[in-house]
Amino acid sequence: MAYVLGLDLGTSSLKGLLMNEKGESCGTATADYPLLHPASGYSEQDPAEWIRACEIVFETLKAAVPDFTEELQGISFSGQMHSLVVLNDEQEVLRPAILWNDVRTSAQCAKIMATFGDDLLAITQNIALEGFTLPKILWLQENEPEIWQEVRHLLLPKDYLGFWLTGQQHMDYSDAAGTLLLDVAKKEWSTEILNQFAIPATYLPPLIDSQGKTGVIRPALRQRFGFKHEIQVFAGGADNACAAIGAGILEVETGMVSIGTSGVFLSYEDTKIPHYAGQLHLFNHGIKDRYYSMGVTLAAGHSLSWFKETFAKDLSFEELLAGVGNIGPGANGLLFTPYIVGERTPHVDSRVRGSFIGIDTTHTLSHFSRAVLEGITFSLKDSQQLMETIAGKTFDKIISVGGGAKNPEWLQIQADIFGTEILCLEVEEGPGLGAAMLAATGLGWFASLQECSDTFVSYKKGASPIPTNVEKYQKIYETYQKVYAATKDICYELGE
Incomplete structure (x- = not known):
């Protein structure tokens, strides 16, 4: 029976959820990774840990599910929002990712709201808070200018993992909305925000719907893990969006x-x-x-x-x-x-x-x-x-x-x-189910997420008022x- 894999890239672990066409869970795997706290209020992570965790998830499922490598058809993602990953021109990671729960950017948030707050709210529908990506970019510009000089690509965690799998860079709209760089209504990177904060538009990846196909697993990885067929990869979504879909x-x-x-x-x-x-x-x-x-x-x-x-x-x-x-x-x-x-x-x-x-x-x-x-x-x-x-x-x-x-x-x-x-x-x-549903719908197993939900999601009574x-x-x-x-x-x- 065919499978889809939802990869939930959280703050402390990567969780893989394998689902079949009947909406049944056929296997799970988890790999933990550490948080880095180089100073008070700082929260960082090495993106190499996400790759290591993905390798563990693949190997665990391969060992536990006999036909995993033969029947896996699609992969999609749920990801921790806002966390900043920066790459150079050779697409190499320049520094540890600055995570969503890092609070070093209070001064940058105050500056954004004082100089551009009304415009930012009108474009993004959100105010600047320490968790969002834009304040992290400003902190990098101001405090690590030598790193910023080398930056050529800005990604979020799940999109970096997707890049490793496919060699292609994309970002879906639900995760992009949490960067404070997206015009939410127009569904495009905001030229006004990018110009205001000196962020070249070329640093940002192409935008895509969560069910959109971003590529296939690279031949080297397909051979390494023994996948028998081409594995399609879909963009996925922000963790809260995927949690909502999965519910x-x-x-x-x-x-x-x-x-x-x-x-x-x-x-x-x-x-x-x-x-x-x-x-x-x-x-x-x-x-x-x-x-x-x-x-x-x-x-x-x-x-x-x-x-x-x-x-x-x-x-x-x-x-x-x-x-x-x-x-x-x-x-x-x-x-x-x-x-x-x-x-x-x-x-x-x-x-x-x-x-x-x-x-x-x-x-x-x-x-x-x-x-x-x-x-x-x-x-x-x-x-x-x-x-x-x-x-x-x-x-x-x-x-x-x-x-x-x-x-x-x-x-x-x-x-x-x-x-x-x-x-x-x-x-x-959890969010991994929403990611698996995005892959299932992207593959065409279902005509819509609602149809997929009818198969994948079921409820029980909780309480009546x-x-x-x-x-x-x-x-x-x-x-x-x-x-x-x-x-x-x-x-x-x-x-x-």
Whole structure:
């Protein structure tokens, strides 16, 4: 049976997911690689590690799946967004990649917004933040001019891996949107931005749809790994776009909430671009001529992990949350704001910090645990509310993925706070599934991603909103929204 391979190039590992035409998972492989932290706030990675990891994934699948080399037909990618890879004229890597979670570029972001902020927002639909690629390029120009003098190619991680496989350089629209160099509406590199920041257009690769074919595996690699046929390679997409595709987020009424270390509330957008004025991220989707919007909670699962490690280190997560279902909405007057490392949406504020508010002698560990779950979910509701109020969106269901989908009490809290039916994936494969679906559709196995989704993605019930709880949470949420303004100045003073 024919296979497609989705390669998910994440921050700490490359994951390969092998799928057949029936939408069945036929093999997985993972290879880890290190992060480099040469200075405080710096986060880098050697692109050679991604190649080494890809070699391990190929060899692992070759050993585990007898007909892997004979039946593999296509490969596509999901990739960590924003991270900067620079090559010279000989297409050699000049320095370690500067990753999305590197925060050295605060000065460059301030400069961009002060001199070009309104224009940037109009062209890219986003504001300059440390994670994006453009500030990293400016940092390189200013701090490593000798390296910048040699730069002739700018790529993102998955596109560098695709270049190694095919010898061809491309970038899809969903990843390009995260560089702050793309005119999102026109789907072309912005001449205005490139000229403003002295970036030659020749440094950027051709743009292509996520399902677009970028080439075939180079003959030398085909021979090395023993592939019996020509393997077609497709562009792939940004990790959040691929996660949305892999969760079947292909309709405007369906949202996705993803709770990992950080949290994301994501919504499919049709052909019309909503103007969120930088309050939410807006990017081109992995689906042709479509978009997605998303808000980010910086410390979602991180807040729960921090709470457990600090106050209940000897308990498992299951034990920690065992009593949450016995506590009513609002945790008996206890509120938590998950700003423990600052916040992104709706408050772009790196200096604010989290709070427990309303503590009294009746509160137990279970009250605090429930308050943490509610606070994380309230923070994600901030993004939902922006979508509903600015773009007039309504959600008839939300797909919950990640850590928030693993606990039934938390699923019920999500249903009640979001006021919407919550579904979960029968099998959660992550962004790698979206990448595999892009390859399957690119090969022509399916006429559309929707048709592919009908085969590859299936759901199970998560939780339905309880009307009395929804009403209670609406009032509590209004109180939650007051906490940021009430504590911001105090946090700043304490931080000094």
